Amino acid sequence: MTTSTSPGPLHLAAATAAQRRVARTLAMEPGGPPTLRARIANQLLRATVKTAWQCAPDSPAGLTRMQRVVGAVARLQAVPPGVSTAPQDLGACTAEWVRAGTPDERRVVLHLHGGAYFFGSPRLYRPFSWRLSAATGRPVLALDYRLAPRHTPADALEDALTAYDFLLGRGYRAQDVVVAGDSAGGHLTLALLLELKSRGTPLPAAAVCLSPWVDLCCEADSHRLNRRTEYLLPAGKLARLGRLYCRGKDGDDPVFAPLRGDLSGLPPLMVMASGSEILRDDARGVAERARAAGVHAVYQEWDGQAHVFPLFAGFVPEGRAAFRHIAEFLRAAEA
Template sequence: MTTSTGTRNVRIVPRTRTERRVARRLALEPGGPPSAQARLTGQAVRALVKGVWSSLPDSADGLLRFQRAAELAAALQAVPRGVSIAQEDLGTCTAEWVRAGAPDERKVFLYLHGGGYFFGSARLYRPSTWRLSASTGRPVLALDYRLAPEHTPSDALDDALAAYDFLLRNGYAPRDIVVGGDSAGGHLTLALLLALKRREIGLPAAALCLSPWVDLLCAADSHRLNARSEAVIPAAKLAWLGRRFCAGKDEDDLLLATRHADLTGLPPLLLVASGSEILRDDTRDLAERARAAGVTTAYQEWDGLMHVFTVFADFVPEGRAAFRHVAEFLRTVES
């Protein structure tokens, strides 16, 4: 715990059992100090993810090389007993159903993984999706949308629309669907909501955006200010990707519209970011614009954690705690 005296921060070491319990509790809430596990995991991720990504060339070959490394990591992912995985063919892409325990089959969570639109998979994200199912009591449909460099984020949006249509055709009402994603998947979540709104298709009951890459052109100040503290994403690499994806796009294209579109009418949003990541200001700005548009919005900013710390929930206690906050948010908006 810390307190401030003038311009100097003084660290208070918890001494009693009660003080230590409070300190541990604060570490698992937005605004609390990062846990020791989070700091150590952040150091490892900085070397293994940011370091490798930084070393690769800005080219299709560089993207494919990182993609192959991510696929090797995905092969190591496992789920605990009581979690079932079932594959689903959606035509242009696939998805997997993730069920923890005995979820309410009348409801569903459509999850859109992150990875800069060029890596990631439903399998890689199983540590997140099984916890989402367990905490929310819903089956999770985790989408394996098509990836760059062979495909574009526009293809990923088509896949997300197809997945949403699949759920509607299989009996889920919009009020029974929650959509969410992280990083590029957070951007895809927003693009999906705006596409549904344009097409006058019923919107889901709520949406979750974890560290969303709202502006693919990376114009926010935190892309520069947090470039060193960011543990996962090399800022220059993400900016290059954004320019590649947005080349030749009109301002009203859904890939660009997420940064300026009218958000009126969107469902309740839970937005989560870390104060030290480069996408912090993307998330802050989205929260402000959503509230100004009359959208019920909850924004959480966690101190000192890595980008999309929920992905590392096997190692980071704050990542596990975040799923409790997701469940509490959904209970609130459904009540």
């Protein structure tokens, strides 16, 4: 007597239903109402991350305390089977290689994490980095740049330049490099592009900015209008940090306000944000200014999502769909 190992009708129906759910998730477009999972995630983030940051002192000791809390969360981050990580020493800073499956080693993504320039790390961002590698078919070099309160955004920019020069020295052509950053990392992405342009260094093929904090002075209207609908960032805390970083600096310095820099000549740019977050107008503004400067800029605004919602793609369907949009943008930019 033999036993059949082929799936029965119920198993086939369940598999087909799961495939349809995955297909619907990946097919999501900006403009629709947030899913139930997104709404749940929003409330959890407001009750945990936003509240913890809101209650932390603004002093250097308070920033360090938040770093320790986030560091403890980062130690819990793991990667699924088929994903590899490897450290990379860059001298004054470090980085981490993240590879999902067998990516095309001829191309690479340089990822600059968020965290208001005082927290965050490649390890914290592993759930994001491996999805970015999987979606783009490239290895990701996640930069662990130096953080406040011991360091400044200018130090972070120096580290980003070091990482970019490292990739060119490793044999990557500029047209095979993509730079991606979120929040403060989105600011750092634009500052890096402007600094590379001023130095005459070949620019990367494209850049992706997710919920970028492009004006550290926090002067856009959405910093005021979206305070109640922002699920992750305490507006007052972010503005105070920005003023601290910009103290004594020229308000038009593109390192601190790339929104006011000369964006002409930059590579194709994708900007993604939530319509509910305080950085919405930062994202809108940089996309509009880039287009006015002749840059091919794609802007997506998703309704009712948390700040940098692709970071929560493990739970939020819209986050998973965002990676498809990023991959499609890069394919079009390359073409």
